[in-house]
Amino acid sequence: MTHRERVLTALRHREPDRVPIDLGGTVDSTVSAMAYQPLRRALGLPANVTRVADVCQFTAIIDRDVREALQVDTAIIQPEPRQWSPGTLPDGSSAEFPARFQPQLLMDGSQVLLDDEGTVTLRMPAGGYYFDPVHSPLWEATTIQEIDKHWQAIEAYDSPAYLDKSYRELAGVARSVREETDYLVVAFFGGHILQAGQQLRGWERFLVDLLTNRPLAEALMDRLTDAHIRRFARFAETVGPFVDVVQFEEDLGMQDRPLMSPALYRQAVKPYHQRLFGYARSACTARLLLHSDGAVAPLIPDFIEMGVDALNPIQISAAGMDPAELKRQYGQDLTFWGAACDSQEVLPYGTPQDVADQVRRQIDILAPGGGFVLAPIHNIQAGVPAANVVALFRTAHEHGRY
Numbered sequence: 328m329t330h331r332e333r334v335l336t337a338l339r340h341r342e343p344d345r346v347p348i349d350l351g352g353t354v355d356s357t358v359s360a361m362a363y364q365p366l367r368r369a370l371g372l373p374a375n376v377t378r379v380a381d382v383c384q385f386t387a388i389i390d391r392d393v394r395e396a397l398q399v400d401t402a403i404i405q406p407e408p409r410q411w412s413p414g415t416l417p418d419g420s421s422a423e424f425p426a427r428f429q430p431q432l433l434m435d436g437s438q439v440l441l442d443d444e445g446t447v448t449l450r451m452p453a454g455g456y457y458f459d460p461v462h463s464p465l466w467e468a469t470t471i472q473e474i475d476k477h478w479q480a481i482e483a484y485d486s487p488a489y490l491d492k493s494y495r496e497l498a499g500v501a502r503s504v505r506e507e508t509d510y511l512v513v514a515f516f517g518g519h520i521l522q523a524g525q526q527l528r529g530w531e532r533f534l535v536d537l538l539t540n541r542p543l544a545e546a547l548m549d550r551l552t553d554a555h556i557r558r559f560a561r562f563a564e565t566v567g568p569f570v571d572v573v574q575f576e577e578d579l580g581m582q583d584r585p586l587m588s589p590a591l592y593r594q595a596v597k598p599y600h601q602r603l604f605g606y607a608r609s610a611c612t613a614r615l616l617l618h619s620d621g622a623v624a625p626l627i628p629d630f631i632e633m634g635v636d637a638l639n640p641i642q643i644s645a646a647g648m649d650p651a652e653l654k655r656q657y658g659q660d661l662t663f664w665g666a667a668c669d670s671q672e673v674l675p676y677g678t679p680q681d682v683a684d685q686v687r688r689q690i691d692i693l694a695p696g697g698g699f700v701l702a703p704i705h706n707i708q709a710g711v712p713a714a715n716v717v718a719l720f721r722t723a724h725e726h727g728r729y
Contacts, residue, residue: 329509330400331571334700336567338572338614338636338662341697346690346727348720349664349702351389352401352513353574354381355618356639356665356702357427358716361418361456361709363387369713377422379489380407383458385416386706394510397720401700402510404570406490412709417456418709427489430458456709463529471546476687480527481547482554494565501569513616514570516562516607518550518555520599521586522578537587537595544595552599556606563610570636573613575604580621583646585706589625597629614656616664620705622646624653631660640665641703643689644672651694662698668719670704679718686722694727701727 328336328708329345336343351357358366362378367374370393378388396404408425436453449458464480467473473608474481492500497514505512519526524533524547527709533671536544567573577600579586604615614636619626623638624647630638641663642648643646668674668685677685686701693699701723707716 328508331509331511334400334511335533335571337697337700339624340659340662340696342695342729343697344729346694346723346729347400347511347700348398348723348727349401349700350394350397350399350720351387351398352386352403352511352702353616353618353639353664354386354403354405354515355574355576355620355705356510357386357389357403358703358707359456359709359711360385360387360422361416362707362711362713362716364420365713366716367393369717372396377413377416377420378411379414379416379422379424380405382424382428382489383455383460384706387422398724399571399720400511401513401616402504404497404504404512404514404566406486406515407492407497407500409491409496410479415449416644417454417630427491447677460526463527463532465527465547466529468528468543471543474543474547474550477527478550481550484523484527484551484554485519498565498569501566505569511572512570513574514562514574514613515574516559518559518575518603518607519577519601520551521596522532522549522576523551527688529697534587537591541595548596548599552603555603558727559603559607559610563607567613570611570613572616573607573611574616574618574639575607576618576622579619579626580623580642580645583619584622585625586621587685589629593629594625597633601633604635608634622643622648624648626663627653627657631657635661635665637662637700640702642670642704644669644704651690654693654695658696658698660694662700663693664700665702665704666693666699667701667703667723670707673707674703674715674719677715678718679712682715682718683722684717687726690723690727694729 333343334347410426411423412426414424440449622645
């Protein structure tokens, strides 16, 4: 089977020749930029330039030689800059960043990114590994009219200015990958609604709005949904014809429970997801992959009802995310994309044998009947031993035969 055929077979809930493998096919199944060169060395590959497009997660863009070494079946189309510029990672190693991403180093060792008005929008503390969004432009809004004054921030969500390739330019990249390789092509779209509301309004304040000022919260989600649909129309016309899977994102889970009660989700948030996902399915033939980590098991029936084909990352360490139970209940309707190895304990702190043992167990549970794409449970972090990463993927290839 080709790489693409292998993943598509699994997505159809049939058994391919082996379990499909993903690394870097989504923005949430890749590797920290600081762990990337150690991984290349462990694979016997020469050092090269690490490129970082996702500056908030500080992850590396995976090169084709790494995909080939690990027998990965996927390739990503993600927002990119037109130009790159040299920079330094938090561990002191070199990398390339979007040329329009120009953070400032402060006296206390932290770094900040300013917008055109001089407002700090992203901040990395001294000694930190990530830039965090710190500006909520709708924080003081009290009326729907005040929300509408911030239409530019709403329209620009998921589209940072430093990732300035247009959809038409990304379509050229997607077309090349599709025509020149046999990888399954995954395109990142984003489409945050709840998370966008939290960031634009304030993380805690927006959750309070859902309980105490529902009309304001709904007005913001309605405008976000409209903006995403307008953007998806451009995406579907340009990038859409060349991709197999589109990745949407919405973090709805904590470690021990969903971020809100299922009842509140269904009343307040789900209608906007349903509208966005429904439009996406009508405008594009690609399958829909939803990323939401944490304890989201109570919401999986809603995901399936809304037309989600695959769920990532299947955080097996979170409450209620037992893979055997998930496979039993939802394995006929949903593809599990992730679930390779516990990323909180086993992958960073176990031995290569510990990793291999857990990967084998996950394959035994989730692979039968198809509907499983093996990938890291979220991004592989800095400090994870490269030997453990290699053990994960080699075990997947060796044990994942049908």
